[in-house]
Amino acid sequence: MDPVAGARTFAVSGEAYDAFMGRYSRPLASQFADFAGVAAGGRALDVGCGPGALTAELVKRLGFAQVSACDPSDSFVVACTERNPGVDVRPGSAERVPFDDARFDVALSQLVLHFVSDPAAAGREMRRVVVPGGIVASCVWDFAEGMEMLHAFWEAALALDPDAPAEQRVMRFGTAGELSQWLSDAGMEEITETAMSVSSTYRDFDELWAGFLAGIGPAGSYCVGLPPDRRERLRAALNRQLGEPIGSITLSGGARAARGVRS
Numbered sequence: 468m469d470p471v472a473g474a475r476t477f478a479v480s481g482e483a484y485d486a487f488m489g490r491y492s493r494p495l496a497s498q499f500a501d502f503a504g505v506a507a508g509g510r511a512l513d514v515g516c517g518p519g520a521l522t523a524e525l526v527k528r529l530g531f532a533q534v535s536a537c538d539p540s541d542s543f544v545v546a547c548t549e550r551n552p553g554v555d556v557r558p559g560s561a562e563r564v565p566f567d568d569a570r571f572d573v574a575l576s577q578l579v580l581h582f583v584s585d586p587a588a589a590g591r592e593m594r595r596v597v598v599p600g601g602i603v604a605s606c607v608w609d610f611a612e613g614m615e616m617l618h619a620f621w622e623a624a625l626a627l628d629p630d631a632p633a634e635q636r637v638m639r640f641g642t643a644g645e646l647s648q649w650l651s652d653a654g655m656e657e658i659t660e661t662a663m664s665v666s667s668t669y670r671d672f673d674e675l676w677a678g679f680l681a682g683i684g685p686a687g688s689y690c691v692g693l694p695p696d697r698r699e700r701l702r703a704a705l706n707r708q709l710g711e712p713i714g715s716i717t718l719s720g721g722a723r724a725a726r727g728v729r730s
């Protein structure tokens with residue numbers, strides 16, 4: 468399996484990512500770091516760091532010298548490095564983490580596992596790089612209902628195309644218990660799982676729609692791959708799905724997180 472396949476739709480600038488997803492992943496990062504127990508004095512790794520929403524939260528808590536990160540997207544390695552000077556950011560995937568054994572007290576991945584080709588290898592690798600007693604934690608969107616922006620998009624797409632590759636249908640790890648099972652399969656112990664929630668406010672529907680036109684992730688990639696007439700019908704369907712809002716729109720993002728301890 469090609470570990471870089473999941474990164475192909477993330478070859479974009481940090482700014483484009485922020486307008487689409489970083490607006491959610493920044494507030495999520497502080498909740499996730501709290502849940503994972505990231506505290507001063509530890510060394511942390513951000514796996515699948517993107518342009519660095521979680522990396523920045525880790526730097527705030529631990530200092531740049533204690534934080535490392537990796538991502539298979541070259542543009543995100545550059546963006547994360549620029550945004551987090553002094554952090555050791557390396558190209559690399561979760562399936563083959565580019566750091567030595569037992570280097571960290573905590574290894575985290577935020578909104579990444581959905582895109583990983585070989586999650587079992589990723590679990591083994593994240594366990595490998597933490598010390599005995601160290602923590603591996605991961606969070607993903609709750610696709611059942613929880614991520615309103617993506618849910619509304621795919622409901623609108625499915626109304627026009629029953630074969631649309633809706634993330635809530637095709638992605639693993641979006642429902643309760645899956646992350647815990649992943650940690651257990653990786654040999655982690657003392658596993659706990661929780662739900663988290665964030666939100667983001669858009670100026671108007673046009674701002675929301677512009678995010679999809681950047682082609683990021685499965686939704687953006689599907690959107691920009693449509694011929695112009697079908698894309699326009701999708702835009703109208705999404706607007707209807709959201710109740711034809713006038714003015715600002717606030718959407719929530721529900722996520723699931725799990726953590727475990729290496730014995």
Ligand SMILES: C[S@@+](CC[C@H](N)C(=O)[O-])C[C@H]1O[C@@H](n2cnc3c(N)ncnc32)[C@H](O)[C@@H]1O
Pocket residue numbers: 470471472473474477488489492493514515516517518519520521538539540543559560561562576577578579582583584684
């Ligand atoms: C939705 S973004 C999340 C980025 C960042 N963690 C955040 O919270 O904003 C998904 C990230 O997973 C990365 N990715 C895709 N496949 C991966 C893999 N096999 N291993 C590690 N990261 C991967 C992408 O390049 C992208 O940066």
